[in-house]
Amino acid sequence: MKLSAHYNRSNIIITVSVLLVGAVIYYFAINYIIQRQLDRDLTEEMEEIVSYIGSRHKFPVQLDIDQEDVSFNETNQSNFKTVYFNAPFRKSIKKDSDDDNNGRAVETLVHVNGKSYLMTIVISRESTEYLVQVIATITLILMVGLFLVLLLTNRYVSHDLWKPFFYLLQQLKAFSVSDHTNFSYSKTNVDEFNELEAAVLLMSSRVRKDYRTLKQFTENASHEMMTPLSVITSKLDILIQDDSLNPEHYKQLQDIYGATNKLSRLNQSLLLLVKIENNLIGETELLELDQLVLEKSEQFQELITSKHITVTTAIAQKTVTASGQLLDILFNNLFSNAIRHNIDSGVINISLTDEGFLIQNTGSLHPLNEEELFERFLKGKNSEGAGLGLAIVKSICNVYNWEVSYSFISSLHTFQILFAPGKV
Amino acid sequence: MKILIVEDEQNLRENITTYLNSDGNVCESSADLGNAIEKLEDYAYDCVLLDLGLPDGEGFKVLNFLKEQRRDEAVLIISAKNGLEDKIKGLNTGADDYLIKPFHLAELKARIEAVFRRKAANSNNNLVFNEITINLQGRTVEINGNPIILTRKEYDMLLYFIANKGKVISKNAIATHLWGDEMDMNDNFYFLYTHIKNLRKKMLDADCTDYLKSIYGIGYKFLSE
CATH class of the missing domain: 3.30.565.10 (Histidine kinase-like ATPase, C-terminal domain)
Structure with a gap:
């Protein structure tokens, strides 16, 4: 699997999960803010009604055009803490709505003419729910868009981005220590690639230098051996002139001749190999x-x-x-x-x-x-x-x-x- | 023959001197370039053996010196460098032959004689040894005035033997001379025996003295008498 694919995969997984988590947090945050807004509205309404009742000592008239649903139920509770909760909104615009919790309600205790009533105010949540839907849709579209953009960028931009790398790789594949062609720069402005190129260049020149030294050594060693070898050969040539030698001596001398001959051939072959590899062989x-x-x-x-x-x-x-x-x-x-x-x-x-x-x-x-x-x-x-x-x-x-x-x-x-x- | 040996390796210099002197030659030697040129300024030689890698410079300087002075010494280069360039450079600068180290002394002797014969430019191009007469130009051999037919290898061998007459020559030296470096004959002297047997037979058939003596286990000797 290519590095870009690995990179792509983790990139996409992280992006999508971050987006998803973000969307969830976003959803709850908006929900919370909207709820608080609704609750504030409800409190305002409630205070209005309570002050109405306080001054007029009667229930306010229920008006149809009001986007709220107020009801009073007589109760004998004397102590009640005001609560906010989700409740069905009966005046829903969508008559066929079967959502039981499409409204927000507040319940509190009011006193009218010495009697205690449980007052419930319900207001619609539909408009705010619509807002949440719009926000969710936009988030989703953004997510898909981002996903696509990422995918395309990775495919096309990273291809260009990696070009110097593949160029270098190609040269590395063709690298040979005995070769004399140098690496060529791809002139990238990516620091990492420049660093890599510099390192490869340094390494290749070092390897080549070592190789050259080694070859030089082989050549010199072989050359230096030629003179002692000629001394041995000439000593043998002189030695066999001696009349006092017996056949047993001759046999030994012949073996020395053979070994010397082999050694000088080996030397010549080594020198030849070095020469071929150094491209020192004359004209074609x-x-x-x-x-x-x-x-x-x-x-x-x-x-x-x-x-x-x-x-x-x-x-x-x-x-x-x-x-x-x-x-x-x-x-x-x-x-x-x-x-x-x-x-x-x-x-x-x-x-x-x-x-x-x-x-x-x-x-x-x-x-x-x-x-x-x-x-x-x-x-x-x-x-x-x-x-x-x-x-x-x-x-x-x-x-x-x-x-x-x-x-x-x-x-x-x-x-x-x-x-x-x-x-x- | 008066020979100057220019070689920095003392052992080799001495061996060459020993081998060549025994044949009535006079050898002098130099260990470096300066000494060699001094000697050449003062004396004339028939042949110069020249090592290329000398402590105080390349042997090519000697060649240039001889060329400038229009001297007619035959020059044989002995070098450890088996490069075609050096060989060509040497031969172009006036050397007559190029011998690569390590070499057999018998090979050196044969080369010196060949170079000297060429240089001497005898009007009489015959090499005479007792009853054997070799026409060097026509590459023909006569024994007691009767021509004998030799193959190329037998002819080469005969010249080689005569150049090293009175010396024991190892089988390796003869094989290297006949087949050169390219064929490694070290493990197989069978062909050598065949060629020598044939040469000897042809010479004996022409009533030639039996000069060729086999030295058990090591090689052959061409008697000088």
């Missing part, structure tokens, strides 16, 4: 991919023949704009993987179309874990490599927005590169 050129693929299969011919691998190719013409150096590495890694992890007398299928490049090979009978496959330092149990080959492949594909994927199709390990992912 128009390359005939079909030629490149053919050259590669030629280059790996020896390895292919030695493992008795059957290669089938389906290559269409295709040109791409890319760095020759990178594509060379890309195909080297894919080809050598397909051969290295192949079985004796296995099969390799290579296909190049306008949409993509596909290389399939026989090998282990179990599919590889696609999610981890392109991660760094992840390698098969029998692999001699450093586990960076496919990470490099993925990095190179990322540079050109190509999509590389792995699948296991009818016992064939399949690597596919799509040149224009999303279009197919």
Whole structure:
């Protein structure tokens, strides 16, 4: 549920309940005021009649045009407290009114010629009730109006209000530490969004700085390792010239050679990854991919023949704009993987179309874990490599927005590169 | 051959000197840029091995110095930087070759010889070793005057061996020379055996002395006699 919807909901609930409570209080307040007004009128009337009786010693004449209904009932009560109450108003304009309490009455004790009478004066409440009705209707209309206005404002105004937020969110989604595009401001005058933008900007620049430092470190560390590695290699090259070495020594030396070689390859791969991610790979050129693929299969011919691998190719013409150096590495890694992890007398299928490049090979009978496959330092149990080959492949594909994927199709390990992912 | 080694890492400098000296070369060395330029001002060399990352500046200054002085020393850059830009910059500034660290000394020796041969521009483009005559331009090989047909890899290997004659060369060094960095042959020397076996057989068939000796477990040696 969207924040605006949450906000809307509570807003509406609170507004409506406040309005309802207000309306109830309003109703009672008006009722009370009107009642007091009526009671004051009644008191006035009563005093008038009492003073009339006091001066004339007789009951006033009942007049029809008077909007009041006065009655006297003889009583033997000598003590009576004046009371006000709701009572039916018999002179109601609406003759068919069945409301028993459409009037307000006062009852008091009067003395006429030594006799006690209970005097009751009833006046109509209809006009005041009408007033209450009008007030209630207006309140209701106001409530509905407010409700609608709130709803519309929330829908349209909040959409505009949240614009900078969604703009920022969109940029955050596209954020990548290795990217160099900066966040752009949406120039809002909402303080919170400005603050958020500033915070995001600060965070992104800090993250990027950390990432750059880390990359710099990798690069420097790898570079610094190259010199000691060359010292080891050259020492070994000198050492093996010694005639007094026996086969057991040679075996040990060969192992050191192997390890040193692996280390320097690992270093070079790391440097390459850093370089690809830093976009430091030289110029791009128009390359005939079909030629490149053919050259590669030629280059790996020896390895292919030695493992008795059957290669089938389906290559269409295709040109791409890319760095020759990178594509060379890309195909080297894919080809050598397909051969290295192949079985004796296995099969390799290579296909190049306008949409993509596909290389399939026989090998282990179990599919590889696609999610981890392109991660760094992840390698098969029998692999001699450093586990960076496919990470490099993925990095190179990322540079050109190509999509590389792995699948296991009818016992064939399949690597596919799509040149224009999303279009197919 | 008179060689100047400009390299700040002492161990490496000494190893290169040891390896190259044993073949009758004279090596001198500099640990920094200033010393290297001083030496070059005073003496002439056949070849300069130049590290790019020196304590007092980039090795490119040496290249510029040689270019300004119109000197004809062959220059081989040895650098830890595996960047295409540095390579292109180096070669454009007058370097003859570019070798990336770490490298095998055998590879360095072969490169120096190749660079030197190119620079020397012999009217006679033949490399002669006892009964073996290699026509460098035509990439053909004659043994006792009889041509033998070698594949490209066998030819490369023969040149490599002759450049490092009398030295034990590790399998790793040969594999790296033949297949370069792109193919990791470390776990599989089978192809190397095949190529060496074929080369040896072709040479023996042409009544050549058996120069190629296998050094058990580590590599091969091309006898110098």
